[in-house]
Amino acid sequence: MNIQRRPKKTMGDHRCTYCYRTYKKKENYDKHLQCCEFFYRSRNTTTDESTYEPLPSQRELFQLVKELAYKCEKMQKTIDNLTSNSLTKQRKQITDYLQYRSPQTTAIEWTRNISITQKHLDAVFEGSIIDGMASAIKDNIHIASLLPFCSFEQKPNTIYIYSTIAEETIPKWHQMTMDEVDKIISILSYKFLQAFIQWQKKTAIPKPTYDDDDDDDDDEDAERQMKVEEEIKNQHMLYMIKINGTRTTDEKKRASIKKTLYSLTQYQLPTSATP
Structure with missing residues (x-):
């Protein structure tokens, strides 16, 4: 009987709870975790309807990725503007408070x-x-x-x-x-x-x-x-x-x-x- 051993987690490592892969940098770990969690849940929640859905073509996938990238960029700009406005408001509040x-x-x-x-x-x-x-x-x-x-x-x-x-x-x-x-x-x-x-x-x-x-x-x-x-x-x-x-x-x-x-x-x- 083969027993699969989990890799030891060293100090500072981030380990995926689904595939047990470890990462030194949290940023890389976060990116991996989103995909790994998606595939893990997909394998465990597959329904008959999704099983027989036709696969999209490469062009359709490319268009989908472009659309998602555009939306992500738009959302990031919105977040940046909100953050900038918040910091500007905060600086004004501090100045007004101290004066x-x-x-x-x-x-x-x-x-x-x-x-x-x-x-x-x-x-x-x-x-x-x-x-x-x-x-x-x-x-x-x-x-x-x-x-x-x-x-x-x-x-x-x-x-x-x-x-x-x-x-x-x-x-x-x-x-x-x-x-x-x-x-x-x-x-x-x-x-x-x-x-x-x-x-x-x-x-x-x-x-x-x-x-x-x-x-x-x-x-x-x-x-x-x-x-x-x-x-x-x-x-x-x-x-x-x-x-x-x-x-x-x-x-x-x-x-x-x-x-x-x-x-x-x-x-x-x-x-x-x-x-």
């Missing part, structure tokens, strides 16, 4: 007013610099009644920022650029470094004093003190590396900042421009 909101501070000024606390330093010590930055942004999101950041559910991963552009002096709303993300990261990095330096000063162990009359005990105390200082030094070195963010790529920092701001400033796009 009624004028924050008292720009995004860069808002970032400069962020306070770094021990909680935020601990987030870096226990994780990485991006954890600390995310924590600081979340805890300081209330420092402005009207935030200079705004995002919408209908525009995933897009953040609008209230700030000046190039040589302009009057701030206005626009999509946040990569340079602006880097500027925010630079400001926060400096703030974390300053907070870490202050933390080091507060946690420094004072030098002990020893009694000259008890040299043996003093030697033991000095040895223990050296071990403690060495452990603290190593710990501070590790913390310094995390604060500097040298182990975190710029891409990860940008992605984290954008993700945090998007989640905290997200609004449902209104149907009217009036606030």
Whole structure:
């Protein structure tokens, strides 16, 4: 008895449920599935009427394909126009929505007013610099009644920022650029470094004093003190590396900042421009 084994599905493969053929690309899989499903259902739902229907000629098939191709192209143009109109309407809604909101501070000024606390330093010590930055942004999101950041559910991963552009002096709303993300990261990095330096000063162990009359005990105390200082030094070195963010790529920092701001400033796009 021959047993037909199904091919093993590897990670990332798309397997047809009718013929078990696998595809690497989902686009090719979707194209195959439509045809395979049609032939599969045709074989299982064939009626006497369809069995004896005369086959069309090559010319008739050619005309049928031309007609279907024409209809598909026409439908695609309609879809493209609808999509374009929808995007145009969405852009206008966003512009109308933002023009009624004028924050008292720009995004860069808002970032400069962020306070770094021990909680935020601990987030870096226990994780990485991006954890600390995310924590600081979340805890300081209330420092402005009207935030200079705004995002919408209908525009995933897009953040609008209230700030000046190039040589302009009057701030206005626009999509946040990569340079602006880097500027925010630079400001926060400096703030974390300053907070870490202050933390080091507060946690420094004072030098002990020893009694000259008890040299043996003093030697033991000095040895223990050296071990403690060495452990603290190593710990501070590790913390310094995390604060500097040298182990975190710029891409990860940008992605984290954008993700945090998007989640905290997200609004449902209104149907009217009036606030």
